[in-house]
Amino acid sequence: MADATKVSGITNPRRILALEIRSQRFAFVALEGMNVIDFGIRRCRSHSGSVQAVTLKRFVPVVDFCVPTAAVIRKRLGKSSQDPGTMQAITKAIRAQCRRRAIQVYGMSEKKVQSFFAKYGATTKHATASLLAEWFEELAWKLPPKRKPWQSERPNTLLFDALAVAMAFLGAE
Numbered sequence: 454m455a456d457a458t459k460v461s462g463i464t465n466p467r468r469i470l471a472l473e474i475r476s477q478r479f480a481f482v483a484l485e486g487m488n489v490i491d492f493g494i495r496r497c498r499s500h501s502g503s504v505q506a507v508t509l510k511r512f513v514p515v516v517d518f519c520v521p522t523a524a525v526i527r528k529r530l531g532k533s534s535q536d537p538g539t540m541q542a543i544t545k546a547i548r549a550q551c552r553r554r555a556i557q558v559y560g561m562s563e564k565k566v567q568s569f570f571a572k573y574g575a576t577t578k579h580a581t582a583s584l585l586a587e588w589f590e591e592l593a594w595k596l597p598p599k600r601k602p603w604q605s606e607r608p609n610t611l612l613f614d615a616l617a618v619a620m621a622f623l624g625a626e
Contacts, residue, residue, distance in 0.1 A: 470521035470556075471619030472547065473611045474529075476539040479512070479547070480611030483519035484619055489591055491519055494611055497543050504539055505546040512547055516554060524551050525622040527614070528560040561618050561625075569621040582613035589616065 468490070473480045477498040483490040495511035497504055526544065551558045567576075575581040579599045586593040597607035 467523060468519065468521045469619050469622065470516070470519050470524045471615045471622070472524060472526045473615040473618060474526060474540055474543050474547070475611065476543075478608075478611070479508070479543060480615040481515055481519075482612060482615045482619055483515075483521060484623075489589055491515070492592065492595075492612055492615075494608060497539075504542045508543045508546040509550060512550055516550065516556070521556055523557045523559060525559045525561050525618050527566065527618045528562045559622060561622050565625060566617050566621040569624045570617065578610070578614075581617050582610065585613050585616050585620065588620075592616065 468483065468485045471482045471484070478494055478496045480492075480494045482492045493515070495515070497508045497511060524547070526547070529540065548558050570576070570581045570584065573584055575584045582596055586596040592612065595609045595612055597609045600606065
């Protein structure tokens with residue numbers, strides 16, 4: 454559990470579902486206040502059906518278990534190496550499911566996430582993940598090692614990206 458004294462100004466008791474969406478998967482972290490309720494990574498790749506159908510099949514159990522009052526999704530701006538059409542389809546399916554369940558969906562820009570963590574001296578992705586691992590000891594074992602420039606991003610990085618979105622959202626309120 455994160456120590457609220459380490460993270461100044463965050464004492465929100467709401468249940469938040471933070472999502473990090475990529476072209477073939479999404480990561481989620483469910484928080485109630487500063488307590489992690491659940492986290493995970495779900496694949497959305499489909500060989501036979503639509504991406505939206507597969508996404509809903511993976512997303513609905515998460516929402517049913519977590520019962521969030523709000524969902525936060527990182528806004529993607531500019532060019533990305535990810536397939537923008539697939540990412541839009543996944544995002545659209547998740548937003549539609551949240552609307553059906555009266556879950557308020559918020560977008561968090563990359564710039565706001567970076568500026569929130571810059572206050573704590575975390576200016577790189579690994580530094581941000583390391584800081585989050587300190588705040589949330591139950592996720593520290595998921596912290597990937599610092600990656601070399603020629604290495605691919607580790608899958609667990611998505612969890613810390615989702616948690617970073619949640620913390621920036623809670624810090625911005």
